[in-house]
Amino acid sequence: MSPNAETIRNFYDAFKAQDKESCQNMCAKDIEWSTMNGMPNGGTFVGKGAVFDKYFPEMLSNFEEFHAIPEEFLDAGENIVVTGRYExxxxxxxxRFVAKFVHIYTVHNxxxxxxxxxxxxxxxxxxxASANTQKNITKL
Structure with a gap:
């Protein structure tokens, strides 16, 4: 596995361990993080602060459990493509939900x-939506 692919594998391991500091240390100061608009808090975030102090806390606040499980790493030099699933x-x-994903990372230095x-x-x-419906029924 190339050093760039190893960096990405380490990122998933740190995310799984909820090791925010290690995740941040693997990212450039001006990282650009883009997620689908259909994701909670989806959009584009620039900079470590925006990614780790805004995007992740707000997105993860919607879930009791959230896992990004990588299945395959495709090495294209500075770009690493990861296929996997969210659970x-x-x-x-x-x-419980399961959704397949493709992540494309760019790694430089x-x-x-x-x-x-x-x-x-x-x-x-x-x-x-099911969670919101259940919450509203509980309030009745």
Missing amino acids: GIPKSSST SKITRFRQYTDTKSIQDSL
């Missing part, structure tokens, strides 16, 4: 400089 459970629900996410957000949105 999780939204808050106030037992409706051993730092992640860009992240692009491609996923079908429907199963995630359906799971979140």
Whole structure:
């Protein structure tokens, strides 16, 4: 595995361990992080602060569990393509979702400089909608 692919594998391991500091250390100061608009808090975030202090906390606040599980790493030099799946459970629900993803990372000088996410957000949105429906029923 190339050093760039190893960096990305280490990033997934740190994310799984909820090791924010290690994740941040693998990223460039001006990282560009782009996720699908159908994701909670989806959009483009620039800079470590925007990614780790805004995007991740707000996105993850929707879930009891959220896992990004890499399955295959494709090495294209500075670009590393990862296929895998998201699995999780939204808050106030037992409706588990699974959604396949493709992540494209750009790594320069051993730092992640860009992240692009491609996923079908429907199963995630359906799971979140189920959680909101259950929450509203509970309030009645």
